[in-house]
Amino acid sequence: MNDRRAPEALSDDALAALAGADASRPLSLYLHVPFCATRCGYCDFNTYTAGELGSSSSPASWMEGVRAELDRAASLLASGREVSTIFVGGGTPSLLGGDGLSELLGAVRQSFTLAPGAEVTTESNPESTSPEFFATLRDAGFTRISLGMQSAASHVLKVLERTHTPGRALDAAREAAAAGFDHVNLDLIYGTPGERDEDLAASLDAVLSVPIDHVSAYALIVEDGTAFARKVRRGEVPMPDDDVLAARYEMIDARLSDAGMTWYEVSNWARAGADGLPEPESVCRHNEAYWRSDDWWGIGPGAHSHVNGVRWWNQKHPATYSASLAGGALPIGGQEMLSDADRHTEAVMLQIRMRSGIDVEELSSDERERADAAVVRGLLECDGQSYVLTDAGRLLADGVVRDILVD
Numbered sequence: 217m218n219d220r221r222a223p224e225a226l227s228d229d230a231l232a233a234l235a236g237a238d239a240s241r242p243l244s245l246y247l248h249v250p251f252c253a254t255r256c257g258y259c260d261f262n263t264y265t266a267g268e269l270g271s272s273s274s275p276a277s278w279m280e281g282v283r284a285e286l287d288r289a290a291s292l293l294a295s296g297r298e299v300s301t302i303f304v305g306g307g308t309p310s311l312l313g314g315d316g317l318s319e320l321l322g323a324v325r326q327s328f329t330l331a332p333g334a335e336v337t338t339e340s341n342p343e344s345t346s347p348e349f350f351a352t353l354r355d356a357g358f359t360r361i362s363l364g365m366q367s368a369a370s371h372v373l374k375v376l377e378r379t380h381t382p383g384r385a386l387d388a389a390r391e392a393a394a395a396g397f398d399h400v401n402l403d404l405i406y407g408t409p410g411e412r413d414e415d416l417a418a419s420l421d422a423v424l425s426v427p428i429d430h431v432s433a434y435a436l437i438v439e440d441g442t443a444f445a446r447k448v449r450r451g452e453v454p455m456p457d458d459d460v461l462a463a464r465y466e467m468i469d470a471r472l473s474d475a476g477m478t479w480y481e482v483s484n485w486a487r488a489g490a491d492g493l494p495e496p497e498s499v500c501r502h503n504e505a506y507w508r509s510d511d512w513w514g515i516g517p518g519a520h521s522h523v524n525g526v527r528w529w530n531q532k533h534p535a536t537y538s539a540s541l542a543g544g545a546l547p548i549g550g551q552e553m554l555s556d557a558d559r560h561t562e563a564v565m566l567q568i569r570m571r572s573g574i575d576v577e578e579l580s581s582d583e584r585e586r587a588d589a590a591v592v593r594g595l596l597e598c599d600g601q602s603y604v605l606t607d608a609g610r611l612l613a614d615g616v617v618r619d620i621l622v623d
Contacts, residue, residue, distance in 0.1 A: 223531060223536075223540040223545045223546060223547050223548050223549070224548040224549065224550065224551060225545070225546070225548065226526075226528065226546065226548060226551060227551065227553075229553060230526045230528070230551060230553065231292065233523065233524040233525055233526045233553070234292045234293055234294075234523050234524065234526060235292065235293070235294055236294065236524065237293065237294050237297075237511060237523055237524035238294070238524075239294040239295065239296045239297050241297075241510065241511055242300040242301070242331075242505060242510050242511070243293070243297045243298065243299050243300060243510075243511050243512065243513070244299065244300060244301040244302070244303070244502055244505040244510060244511070244512035244513075245289075245299055245301075245302045245303070245324060245328070245512065245513055245514075245515060246302075246303050246305060246502075246512055246513070246514045246515065246516075246519055246520075247282065247302065247303070247304045247305070247320060247324070247515045247516055247519075248262070248305060248306060248307065248514065248515065248516030248517060248518060248519040249278075249304060249305070249306040249307040249308065249309040249311070249312060249516065250262055250263050250264050250278070250306065250307045250516065250517045250518070250534050251263070251264060251265075251266075251269075251275065251278075251306065251307050251308060251311050251312075252264065252265055252306070252307055252308045252311070253265065253266075253308065253311065253341075253344070253379070254377075254379055256376060256377045256378055261306070261307065262307075262517060262518030262532050263306060263307045263308075264534065269534065269535075272533075272534070272535040273533075273534035273535040273538065275311075275312060275316065277534070277535070277538045278516070278517070278534050278537075278538060279316075279319070279320070279323070280538060280541075280542070281516075281517075281534075281537050281538035281540075281541045281542070281547070282320065282323060282515055282516060283323050283326075283327075284541040284542070285515050285516075285530075285541055285546070285547070286323055286324060286326070286327040286328070286515060287327050288541075288546055289327070289328075289513045289515070290327040290328055293513070293523070297328075298328070298329050298330065298331040298334075299324070299328045299329070299330050299331060299334060300331045300334055300335070300501065300505070301334065301335040301336075301337070301501050301502035301505055302321070302324060302330075302334065302335070302336045302337065302502070303337045303338075303339075303502040304317065304320065304337065304338040304339065305338075305339050306339060308339075308340075308341045308344060309338050309339050309340065310338070310339075310340035310341050310344040310345050310349065311341070311344055313344075313349065313352075314348065314349040314350075314351075314352025314353055314356075315352065317338055317352075317353060317356065317358070318352060318353070318355075318356035321336065321356050321357055321358065322356075330357075334359075335359055335360060335500075335501045335502060336357055336358045336359045336360065337358070337359070337360035337361070337362060337500065337502055338353065338358055338360075338361065338362070339362045339363075339364065340361060340362065340363055340364075340388065341363075341364055341380065342363055342364070342365070342380045342384040342385040342387070342388040343379060343380040343381075343384055345363075345388045345391065345392075346391070347391045347394065347395065350388075350391050350392045350394075350395035350397065351395045351396075353395070354395045354396045354397060358397075359397070359398075359399060360397070360399040360400070360401065360500065361389075361392045361397050361399070361400050361401065362400075362401040362402075362403065362430075362432075362500075363385050363388050363389060363392070363400070363401065363402050363403065364378075364380075364385070364403045365385035365386075365402045365403055365404060365419075365422075365423065366378055366403065366404060366405045367382070367404065367405065367408065367411065367415065367416075367419050368382045368383075368386075368415070368418050368419040368421075368422040368423075369382065369411065369415040369418065369419065370382050371410055371415075372408045372410060372411050372415055375408050375409060375410050375453065376405065376408055376436075376444075377443070382422075385402060386422055386425065386426050389402060389426040389427065389428055390426055390427065393426075393427040398429070398497075399429055399430065399497070399498060400426075400427065400428045400429065400430070401428060401429075401430035401431065401432060401500065402423050402426075402428050402430075402431055402432075403431075403432045403433075403434070404419060404420075404423065404431065404432070404433040404434070404468070405433075405434055405435075405436050406433055406434070406435060406436065406461070406464040406465070406468065407435045407436045407456040407457075407460060407461040407464055408436050408456070409453045409454050409456065410453075411464075413463075413464075413467070416464055416467060416468070417467070417471070420467075420468065420471040420472070424471075424472075424475045429486060429487040429495070429498040430484070430485065430486050430487070430498055430499075430500060431472060431477065431484070431485045432483055432484050432485075433465075433468045433483055433484075433485070434483050435456065435461045435464075435465070436456050436461075437456075438455060438456070462611050465610070465611060466607075466611075469485075469607070469610075472485045476488055478492060478493065478494055478571075479494075479571060479610070480494040480499050480570065480571045480572075481503065481504075481507060481569050481570050481571065482569045482605070482610050482613050484500065484503065486498035486499045486500075493571075494571070504570075506566070507566045507567065507569060507570050508566070508567070509522065509559065509562055509563060509566060511523045511524060514529070514530065516530065516537070517530055517531065517532055517533060517534045517536075517537040517547075518530055518531070518532040518537075518549075525553060525554045525559065526551065526552075526553055526554070527551065527552050527553075527554060528548055528549075528550065528551035528552075529548075529549050529550055529551075530547045530548065530549055531547045531548070531549040532549065560578070561621060563578055564578070564579070564583075564617060564620055564621055565617050565621075568603070568605065568613065568616060568617055568620070569605070569613055571604065572602065572604070573596075573602035573603050573604035573605070574602060574603050575601065575602055576598065576600070576601060576602060576603065579603075579620070583620050583621070586619055586620050586622070587603045587620050589619070590603075590609070590616055590619060590620070591603070594606055594608050594609070595608055595609035595612060595616050596609055596616065
């Protein structure tokens with residue numbers, strides 16, 4: 217639903233928390249590009265096609281809003297904070313072209329100082345990329361590319377309403393590597409109705425045939441309000457089967473592990489080093505910032521932010537977002553101050569998904585008892601310092617979290 221309400225103002229407590237945040241803590245920026253050429257049936261992200269926007273918004277007006285929000289963010293945060301990671305997502309950021317994304321990164325640099333070795337990632341749709349596109353991004357200072365592949369099977373892409381051809385994502389990965397990108401990710405979606413074991417196996421073989429060091433694989437989720445959900449409700453396609461999803465996950469993990477990759481978060485795998493652990497440079501540090509509950513500011517329509525226990529989210533519609541900033545106001549759609557209990561709950565929910573697990577000391581005595589019970593059931597293991605999901609536990613990660621946190 218589009219958010220056309222007047223923007224809120226951050227509370228005095230929230231503004232004080234932003235200014236008082238520890239300047240030495242890592243800071244990340246997420247930049248949301250809300251534009252898409254077409255809308256995929258399963259997607260519930262805050263995105264808009266040109267036909268949906270009409271004349272109410274454009275990439276130019278969006279960029280003006282982004283510049284204004286970046287300036288406001290820099291002025292409200294504690295002085296001296298450097299940006300450790302940047303992630304450009306959407307939507308389809310590659311619709312901006314190489315020059316547009318370079319301009320976007322330039323706008324960040326005008327407002328913020330990037331930390332030495334900062335990670336700079338953009339998502340890209342394979343169909344809107346080219347060798348020249350990747351070369352431009354590399355020259356601009358981008359360090360990682362994430363490509364939406366979903367599947368190598370054309371009939372699976374058709375069910376998902378993806379417009380790219382199966383081989384284009386692979387060509388794009390090769391082009392990115394040829395342009396000098398050492399860190400390239402391919403996204404897969406598994407469990408789509410009509411997908412067979414052999415389809416997923418072929419997709420994994422295809423992924424591993426190109427120069428990538430990171431794979432993200434997500435089970436298809438039927439989100440309310442999407443075209444796919446309406447098809448399920450009408451009986452045109454079945455709901456993804458939980459047992460099938462579990463078997464597909466195990467297939468993905470086994471195949472990637474055999475190829476020298478290893479998990480570092482339930483849905484993410486990176487190239488493994490000689491010690492069998494993920495190579496630090498292959499891990500997406502921006503995603504780790506979310507899972508560690510670091511500070512990040514989300515720039516753009518509908519983007520969410522979290523700084524020093526303050527969470528807020530922007531108005532969704534690009535026109536309203538830009539108009540608010542043009543009027544001198546932050547485009548705040550809602551906000552909340554996290555209590556200690558809120559922070560603890562989120563720490564358990566997020567950190568338990570990581571290979572590093574959750575520190576034993578993070579849990580209360582009652583929670584440790586319940587975690588120990590999960591160890592007995594074979595869902596967690598504990599080395600005395602941290603609780604970490606087992607292979608079986610990764611399939612039931614949400615249930616493990618619920619069991620630990622239950623009152």
